[in-house]
Amino acid sequence: MRIIKQKTVQFLASTVALLFFISGGCADDRVINMEEFGTMDDGRPVQLFTLKNENRMEVSITNYGGIVTSIKVPDKNGNIDDVVLGFDNLEQYKAGHPYFGTITGRYANRIANGRFELNGEVYQLATNDGENHLHGGIEGFDKKLWDYEINNSENSVILRYLSPDGEEGYPGNLNVKVTYTLTEENELRIDYHATTDKPTVVNLTNHSYFNLSGEPTQVILDHLLTIHADRYTPVNEALIPTGELRHVEGTPFDFRTPEYIGTRIDSIPPGYDHNFVLNNPNQGVRNIATLKHEESGRVMEVYTDLPGVQLYTGNFLDGTIEDRNGHPIPQYAALCLETQLFPDSPNQPHFPPAVLNEGEAYETVTIYRFHTEQ
Numbered sequence: 243m244r245i246i247k248q249k250t251v252q253f254l255a256s257t258v259a260l261l262f263f264i265s266g267g268c269a270d271d272r273v274i275n276m277e278e279f280g281t282m283d284d285g286r287p288v289q290l291f292t293l294k295n296e297n298r299m300e301v302s303i304t305n306y307g308g309i310v311t312s313i314k315v316p317d318k319n320g321n322i323d324d325v326v327l328g329f330d331n332l333e334q335y336k337a338g339h340p341y342f343g344t345i346t347g348r349y350a351n352r353i354a355n356g357r358f359e360l361n362g363e364v365y366q367l368a369t370n371d372g373e374n375h376l377h378g379g380i381e382g383f384d385k386k387l388w389d390y391e392i393n394n395s396e397n398s399v400i401l402r403y404l405s406p407d408g409e410e411g412y413p414g415n416l417n418v419k420v421t422y423t424l425t426e427e428n429e430l431r432i433d434y435h436a437t438t439d440k441p442t443v444v445n446l447t448n449h450s451y452f453n454l455s456g457e458p459t460q461v462i463l464d465h466l467l468t469i470h471a472d473r474y475t476p477v478n479e480a481l482i483p484t485g486e487l488r489h490v491e492g493t494p495f496d497f498r499t500p501e502y503i504g505t506r507i508d509s510i511p512p513g514y515d516h517n518f519v520l521n522n523p524n525q526g527v528r529n530i531a532t533l534k535h536e537e538s539g540r541v542m543e544v545y546t547d548l549p550g551v552q553l554y555t556g557n558f559l560d561g562t563i564e565d566r567n568g569h570p571i572p573q574y575a576a577l578c579l580e581t582q583l584f585p586d587s588p589n590q591p592h593f594p595p596a597v598l599n600e601g602e603a604y605e606t607v608t609i610y611r612f613h614t615e616q
């Protein structure tokens with residue numbers, strides 16, 4: 243009798259321990275950390291979220307600008323480094339920076355003269371890049387405080403922002419939701435969703451600057467890049483597409499097989515800042531680019547369902563901004579692979595359309611997936 247009782251107690255105890263391990267134990271590692279990151283000028287608190295996975299990958303995101311402040315991944319020897327440009331405090335972001343890790347919108351990239359026509363009406367947007375509109379205008383989504391929600395079971399942070407009708411000149415109230423998820427496959431997955439109550443234009447992206455060496459003072463000219471694009475969109479001096487879809491064959495834009503960033507960059511001063519016309523636009527989410535840094539062994543694969551990607555090699559970085567270790571960030575310190583619709587689409591009828599109507603949903607996904615190779 244007593245023995246049976248003891249066994250029952252033992253059984254119950256181990257069952258409880260097992261249940262604790264399954265539910266609490268595993269979930270514990272996955273609990274998203276939230277800490278205060280500072281305050282907006284009007285006093286609203288800003289948060290910093292840190293997501294972790296079982297492979298020691300860590301991603302930090304703030305609801306100020308939806309900024310990815312940090313992505314930590316191991317190299318081939320297991321050393322963990324931060325592979326994006328960013329800051330450890332809100333003040334540096336508020337002081338101004340070239341879109342480090344931000345969500346850019348309502349329209350990422352440029353709209354010529356900040357003007358476009360939609361259903362017979364001409365809309366004049368804020369101009370903040372000479373005569374042109376760039377990355378949503380003077381106070382784009384990159385400077386907004388987003389509402390947040392944490393989903394521990396999905397390892398996701400959900401950010402929401404309601405962009406009012408007329409903001410920066412855009413028509414329609416736009417309801418935007420961006421979901422950042424860190425998976426056990428070492429993917430930072432970004433799901434974008436938007437709806438409007440009036441026809442408008444939308445193009446959202448994430449503007450992370452990657453340096454897979456983990457050392458921003460070491461330039462990215464030694465990174466090997468592949469982009470699955472047979473064509474790119476040539477631009478004028480103001481970086482507005484001419485409208486041509488030019489074949490990459492024989493140009494510095496041919497990344498169909500892996501090429502070092504540095505091999506041909508001098509032939510297109512000040513560097514790459516171009517949209518690539520991605521192959522297989524109707525295939526849904528597909529691998530569109532791969533970036534590799536041989537010394538650290540880090541590899542980043544990019545997946546998206548979008549038709550374009552902007553390769554920007556940090557041409558305008560000039561040492562005036564300091565990285566999180568206090569070192570000046572030089573030109574070519576990092577590169578962006580901004581998945582997107584083509585720049586200036588609202589004025590280029592033969593580009594994939596950027597119009598969103600009421601009753602429709604803008605829905606796209608981009609995944610940055612990390613691994614190492616020896």
Ligand code: GLA
Binds near residue numbers: 578
């Ligand atoms: C984008 C643009 C660049 C530059 C950077 C931010 O990638 O295409 O021309 O404006 O943002 O500095």
